[in-house]
Amino acid sequence: MRSMKTKVKKIDKMQLNSEVSRSIVEEAGDILKSGGLVAFPTETVYGLGADALNKDAAHKIYAAKGRPSDNPLIVHIARIEDLKRVVRIIPKEAYIIADKYWPGPLTMIFEKAEQVPYETTGGLETVAVRMPGDEAARKIIEAGGGFIAAPSANTSGRPSPTKAKHVIEDLSGSIDMIIDGGDTAIGVESTILDMTVIPPMILRPGAVTKEMLEGLLGDIAVDRTMVSADSGTAPKAPGMKYRHYAPKAELSIVEGPTELVADAINSMASSRISQGFRVGIIGTEETKGKYRAGIVKCIGTREDEMTIAGHLYTILREFDEENVEYIYSESFSTGGIGSAVMNRLLKAAGYHVIEV
Ligand code: TXA
Numbered sequence: 477m478r479s480m481k482t483k484v485k486k487i488d489k490m491q492l493n494s495e496v497s498r499s500i501v502e503e504a505g506d507i508l509k510s511g512g513l514v515a516f517p518t519e520t521v522y523g524l525g526a527d528a529l530n531k532d533a534a535h536k537i538y539a540a541k542g543r544p545s546d547n548p549l550i551v552h553i554a555r556i557e558d559l560k561r562v563v564r565i566i567p568k569e570a571y572i573i574a575d576k577y578w579p580g581p582l583t584m585i586f587e588k589a590e591q592v593p594y595e596t597t598g599g600l601e602t603v604a605v606r607m608p609g610d611e612a613a614r615k616i617i618e619a620g621g622g623f624i625a626a627p628s629a630n631t632s633g634r635p636s637p638t639k640a641k642h643v644i645e646d647l648s649g650s651i652d653m654i655i656d657g658g659d660t661a662i663g664v665e666s667t668i669l670d671m672t673v674i675p676p677m678i679l680r681p682g683a684v685t686k687e688m689l690e691g692l693l694g695d696i697a698v699d700r701t702m703v704s705a706d707s708g709t710a711p712k713a714p715g716m717k718y719r720h721y722a723p724k725a726e727l728s729i730v731e732g733p734t735e736l737v738a739d740a741i742n743s744m745a746s747s748r749i750s751q752g753f754r755v756g757i758i759g760t761e762e763t764k765g766k767y768r769a770g771i772v773k774c775i776g777t778r779e780d781e782m783t784i785a786g787h788l789y790t791i792l793r794e795f796d797e798e799n800v801e802y803i804y805s806e807s808f809s810t811g812g813i814g815s816a817v818m819n820r821l822l823k824a825a826g827y828h829v830i831e832v
């Protein structure tokens with residue numbers, strides 16, 4: 477179905493007021509307003525945008541991504557005052573959170589207003605809303621009419637895109653336009669917080685952490701299915717039930733004291749290599765020198781977990797391209813953004829963890 481001509485335009489985030497940038501934003505806005513699809517950068521991952529209030533436009537997103545139609549989309553806004561146009565009731569806690577974390581990597585779920593079509597909410601009575609921190613994203617949202625449905629701009633089942641190149645790989649020929657704003661700053665998707673329950677519940681971990689939200693509101697619940705392979709219960713965010721972020725290779729996470737982890741990975745890797753398989757290893761700045769075989773990739777430094785979040789999806793995509801058959805990854809701390817990293821890594825591994 478890749479038969480369309482997809483325009484790719486680079487935007488300079490330091491020069492958003494230049495004439496060139498303004499004309500790119502205007503062109504993207506015109507495409508969105510006429511029901512087309514535009515991929516654009518946000519601070520988390522690239523999004524695939526369509527007019528959230530136009531059911532035919534929202535519908536096109538599912539076709540382009542190959543996304544199951546019961547998986548709801550996030551409505552992106554550019555101004556806090558627009559929230560009330562897409563949701564029915566705004567609990568006062570939502571304003572407290574929005575004051576502090578919007579614009580930013582946080583999505584909140586509310587009861588939907590009538591004008592939000594079921595095509596956007598995957599048939600649900602609730603709607604997810606986010607005001608992204610990326611200024612280029614907000615300008616595009618505004619130019620497109622103010623309410624833009626945007627899932628991650630990958631084809632369903634692939635890692636979310638953190639570079640325009642990833643979007644081009646997955647969606648070129650299937651959408652109208654791709655805006656290249658360089659690498660995304662964070663690299664994992666937004667935190668999702670359900671505001672329709674008391675206390676509010678995290679359905680997907682992201683850069684805005686449980687601790688940060690508790691600092692504002694006190695008690696915050698966490699969807700249990702988020703942290704383990706609890707196959708008996710369905711996750712509350714429909715999208716979390718799919719085997720997302722799945723690399724082609726079989727991925728194992730190896731957990732334990734650093735020295736033992738490196739030894740265990742070395743021995744598993746060399747045994748697979750001697751059987752004739754291609755092996756990839758995910759290490760860190762601190763440990764990469766310990767690995768002796770396979771394709772070793774450094775995901776970042778343990779001193780700054782943001783670097784790890786930033787490289788996760790790129791590395792998974794690179795291993796796919798390199799036709800790696802087994803990947804061994806170290807495990808990461810679950811403090812701060814680490815819980816989002818481990819959530820994505822565990823899903824990619826099908827919860828396969830080796831303790832040493
Ligand atoms: O960082 C992000 O949130 C990125 C950027 C582009 O903004 N977007 C993103 O969208 O990750 P997507 O569609 O890939 O993930 C949205 C998740 C899915 O797991 C979906 O099931 C969940 O949000 N979701 C959306 N609306 C929901 C609702 N009303 N109730 C529960 N979960 C919802």
Ligand code: MG
Nearest residue numbers: 627628636715
């Ligand atoms: Mg996604």
